[in-house]
Amino acid sequence: MLDGPLIPRNRAIHPDPYDPGYKTSVPRSPNLPLLSLDSTPSEETGPTFGHSRLGALDNNLILNWTRGAAPAVGERILMHGRVLDEHGRPVPNTLVEIWQANAGGRYRHKKDGYLAPLDPNFGGAGRTLTDEYGRYQFLTIRPGAYPWPNRANDWRPMHIHISVFGHSFGQRLITQMYFEGDPLIPLCPIAATIKNRAQLDRLVAPLDMAASKPLDYLAYKFDIVLRGRRQSMFENKPEGM
Amino acid sequence: MVQKLDMLQETPSQTAGPYVHIGMMPTYAGNAGTFDDEIGTSPISDGAQGDVIEITGSVYDGTGWAMRDALIESWQPDAQGKFAGQDGADPNVSGFCRFAADAESGEFCLRTVKPGAVATAGGTLQAPHIALWIVARGINIGLQTRIYFEDEDNSNDPVLARIEQRPRVDTLIAKKTGPGQYRFDIRLQGAGETVFLDM
Numbered sequence: 540m541l542d543g544p545l546i547p548r549n550r551a552i553h554p555d556p557y558d559p560g561y562k563t564s565v566p567r568s569p570n571l572p573l574l575s576l577d578s579t580p581s582e583e584t585g586p587t588f589g590h591s592r593l594g595a596l597d598n599n600l601i602l603n604w605t606r607g608a609a610p611a612v613g614e615r616i617l618m619h620g621r622v623l624d625e626h627g628r629p630v631p632n633t634l635v636e637i638w639q640a641n642a643g644g645r646y647r648h649k650k651d652g653y654l655a656p657l658d659p660n661f662g663g664a665g666r667t668l669t670d671e672y673g674r675y676q677f678l679t680i681r682p683g684a685y686p687w688p689n690r691a692n693d694w695r696p697m698h699i700h701i702s703v704f705g706h707s708f709g710q711r712l713i714t715q716m717y718f719e720g721d722p723l724i725p726l727c728p729i730a731a732t733i734k735n736r737a738q739l740d741r742l743v744a745p746l747d748m749a750a751s752k753p754l755d756y757l758a759y760k761f762d763i764v765l766r767g768r769r770q771s772m773f774e775n776k777p778e779g780m
Numbered sequence: 781m782v783q784k785l786d787m788l789q790e791t792p793s794q795t796a797g798p799y800v801h802i803g804m805m806p807t808y809a810g811n812a813g814t815f816d817d818e819i820g821t822s823p824i825s826d827g828a829q830g831d832v833i834e835i836t837g838s839v840y841d842g843t844g845w846a847m848r849d850a851l852i853e854s855w856q857p858d859a860q861g862k863f864a865g866q867d868g869a870d871p872n873v874s875g876f877c878r879f880a881a882d883a884e885s886g887e888f889c890l891r892t893v894k895p896g897a898v899a900t901a902g903g904t905l906q907a908p909h910i911a912l913w914i915v916a917r918g919i920n921i922g923l924q925t926r927i928y929f930e931d932e933d934n935s936n937d938p939v940l941a942r943i944e945q946r947p948r949v950d951t952l953i954a955k956k957t958g959p960g961q962y963r964f965d966i967r968l969q970g971a972g973e974t975v976f977l978d979m
Contacts, residue, residue, distance in 0.1 A: 586874065
């Protein structure tokens with residue numbers, strides 16, 4: 540049974556918490572080492588969310604802000620993929636949330652004052668539950684690139700933020716999906732917080748013509764892997780954590 | 781050549797960024813109505829058993845500035861130490877909450893019930909605690925920590941016992957400031973740096 544402690548995080552694949560190229564991380568990264576321990580029930584259990592809490596348009600960002608009255612401006616895309624664990628098993632019935640800028644690169648957030656206008660028909664947030672095979676999908680528009688205050692002329696590549704729960708609070712993950720072929724990816728200090736280029740490539744979604752719909756939308760595929768759990772047969776020793 | 785390990789690697793993390801609230805706390809971002817039923821607005825509902833408490837604090841960066849944009853998630857059991865979904869769990873305790881630093885003051889407040897103690901799989905009883913996960917612009921991978929309580933017996937907790945520098949234990953213990961009121965500050969860096977967990 541794979542219901543033992545969570546597999547320890549391999550921090551080497553993740554960004555360094557402290558990265559001077561991403562200036563805000565300098566005062567916001569712990570100086571001292573993390574305390575590494577086996578997980579306990581607080582990390583192995585987690586919240587669940589039922590279908591009854593979701594609205595019919597929650598995973599349709601083209602229509603959800605206006606509740607179906609008018610579509611958002613932009614290039615129509617399907618973002619889809621699977622949520623798996625490190626054993627390759629699907630993670631069913633788990634909440635996936637996304638948020639993004641509009642087609643001009645502007646977020647609907649009180650703190651975003653970029654020149655590009657808000658789209659009255661676009662909110663920029665969506666959510667859905669994975670199905671029994673761990674699959675999810677969102678209909679949205681391709682977000683625009685935008686400048687941000689870091690070094691004198693830094694730009695974010697087109698990206699969609701993704702939050703995933705899994706079935707354990709210790710599996711919690713937030714990441715970003717980039718788009719195949721975007722020349723801004725190798726210039727971005729936030730993307731560059733991931734030092735291993737092969738790991739960064741795992742955040743770049745390929746164009747998926749097989750999933751696109753003729754005369755309607757293009758598709759991009761983005762699979763997400765969460766931490767898995769160890770087998771438990773030899774885990775429950777009295778001296779163990 | 782050896783056999784292949786048939787395992788996948790976890791997806792790398794990226795910062796939640798400054799606009800995390802539009803996706804996870806849309807009402808806070810000024811976008812009320814994005815979803816009919818926003819999740820994580822409270823970890824308890826009317827009728828929850830146990831002591832209702834409020835935990836107030838701030839998340840400070842390495843310069844001592846109270847961050848205005850931190851977003852925190854909490855996860856805890858009910859007053860009897862049962863997590864939502866387990867047999868006999870209090871139906872009025874979801875145990876999950878999302879809360880954010882106030883955009884003006886940088887202060888957060890978590891209103892919940894005081895959690896019960898939970899044993900590890902090995903049978904060691906942990907002191908009552910609430911698990912936290914902190915994300916924000918500039919935090920490249922979410923930070924795990926825990927809130928313990930100064931009016932509980934924390935002496936045999938197996939996680940606190942693993943903190944080598946004993947004065948640092950205090951960084952995980954909420955201070956009682958009044959009836960049902962606690963203070964819990966989080967320091968990301970520097971003097972009094974909070975113990976962050978890798979569990």
